[in-house]
Amino acid sequence: MQINTLIDLGWNHFFQSQLDLTELENLLPFRVVNVQRNLIDCIGLNSDYQAEQIQLSTYHWRNEEPEDHPTVGDWLMLDSDFQPVKRLERKTRIQRRAAGHQSYIQMIAANIDTLFITSSCNDDFNLNRIERYLAIAAESHIHCVLVLTKMDLCNDPSVYLDQLKISHPSLSVELVNAIDAESIAGLRQWIASGQTVALVGSSGVGKSTLINGLKGSDDQETASIREHDSKGRHTTTSRSLHLLPQGGLLLDTPGMRELQIVDSAAGINSAFDDINELARGCRFTDCTHHNEPGCTVVDAVEAGRLEPRRLFNYQKLLVEQARNNETLAERRQSDRALGKFYKQAKLSSGRFKKGE
Ligand SMILES: Nc1nc2c(ncn2[C@@H]2O[C@H](COP(=O)(O)OP(=O)(O)OP(=O)(O)O)[C@@H](O)[C@H]2O)c(=O)[nH]1
Numbered sequence: 071m072q073i074n075t076l077i078d079l080g081w082n083h084f085f086q087s088q089l090d091l092t093e094l095e096n097l098l099p100f101r102v103v104n105v106q107r108n109l110i111d112c113i114g115l116n117s118d119y120q121a122e123q124i125q126l127s128t129y130h131w132r133n134e135e136p137e138d139h140p141t142v143g144d145w146l147m148l149d150s151d152f153q154p155v156k157r158l159e160r161k162t163r164i165q166r167r168a169a170g171h172q173s174y175i176q177m178i179a180a181n182i183d184t185l186f187i188t189s190s191c192n193d194d195f196n197l198n199r200i201e202r203y204l205a206i207a208a209e210s211h212i213h214c215v216l217v218l219t220k221m222d223l224c225n226d227p228s229v230y231l232d233q234l235k236i237s238h239p240s241l242s243v244e245l246v247n248a249i250d251a252e253s254i255a256g257l258r259q260w261i262a263s264g265q266t267v268a269l270v271g272s273s274g275v276g277k278s279t280l281i282n283g284l285k286g287s288d289d290q291e292t293a294s295i296r297e298h299d300s301k302g303r304h305t306t307t308s309r310s311l312h313l314l315p316q317g318g319l320l321l322d323t324p325g326m327r328e329l330q331i332v333d334s335a336a337g338i339n340s341a342f343d344d345i346n347e348l349a350r351g352c353r354f355t356d357c358t359h360h361n362e363p364g365c366t367v368v369d370a371v372e373a374g375r376l377e378p379r380r381l382f383n384y385q386k387l388l389v390e391q392a393r394n395n396e397t398l399a400e401r402r403q404s405d406r407a408l409g410k411f412y413k414q415a416k417l418s419s420g421r422f423k424k425g426e
């Protein structure tokens with residue numbers, strides 16, 4: 071697609087408002103489209119308003135924390151020699167804390183507007199996994215759309231749609247055959263011009279098929295951008311941020327594809343706000359909703375107003391999150407507590423089943 075304005079690359083008021091007049095006049099915003107080892111590819115408009123791809127070294131950020139290094143989706147401000155001056159604050163961020171290292175945060179992607187949680191209409195469909203992705207997105211207030219693929223291979227998609235209606239009545243769901251261009255056309259409503267969408271989901275659900283379908287066969291994004299680096303060499307790298315022919319951008323990196331761990335309790339609590347709402351009535355403020363007296367969450371499960379599966383998944387994600395944020399020494403200590411949790415959870419689920 072032709073890049074005419076920065077808006078085509080996802081620029082908006084949030085980024086512009088971080089600059090003063092002098093910076094606006096003298097610096098060029100470039101968006102990071104790929105990061106490999108010590109090299110960063112970014113696209114922006116040069117001073118003649120021509121789209122240009124630049125390759126930078128990460129040297130400028132050598133003394134900064136890993137989370138402050140540029141990641142795919144970031145906006146960088148460059149001077150007229152295409153040298154980095156600063157990185158703009160991120161609107162949203164997907165990050166991962168390296169297991170066992172409380173301090174090491176690795177950025178996976180930045181400035182995603184919408185997350186396509188991809189699942190197929192078969193055995194891959196798993197509400198717990200969908201909730202895990204919802205919690206990751208909630209951590210950074212990223213809007214989610216559930217894309218259910220392989221509808222053509224499924225006799226009765228209503229089996230899945232009905233489950234979603236009960237568990238997640240307000241979640242937007244798109245049922246598609248990822249191989250069929252007409253079928254995926256409806257997804258475009260979620261990828262408006264200047265919007266950045268990322269895909270997550272298990273291997274084989276159809277993420278690559280969707281990306282290729284949305285990009286279309288006439289892949290002109292390479293042709294319309296001049297490639298240039300500081301040494302004037304041309305570079306060809308496969309990008310992680312793709313410009314779509316109708317506008318909008320698709321972010322696809324191995325890190326996004328492997329996304330598993332929910333990093334913050336805030337994300338989990340926000341994705342399970344119904345449980346938090348119920349928990350306000352619990353007698354104890356630190357109620358774990360297992361077997362404490364006066365627990366309104368357990369009451370809701372027993373009364374059929376909350377799925378036991380959903381409560382268990384919430385508790386499991388919180389335990390996992392806490393464990394991921396521990397140092398190795400703390401982790402050994404808490405392994406015993408984790409065993410206790412599973413025992414307790416098993417007892418509770420047995421109790422719920424009896425009550426059904
Ligand atoms: N019939 C049908 N086949 C599909 C659909 N979506 C994907 N497939 C097929 O499923 C297989 C896997 O699809 P991919 O797009 O490679 O899956 P992926 O999610 O990118 O997998 P990873 O690269 O491992 O993450 C391919 O053979 C696709 O052609 C669909 O909606 N209907």
Ligand SMILES: [Zn+2]
Pocket residue numbers: 349352353357358359360362364365366367368
């Ligand atoms: Zn409780």
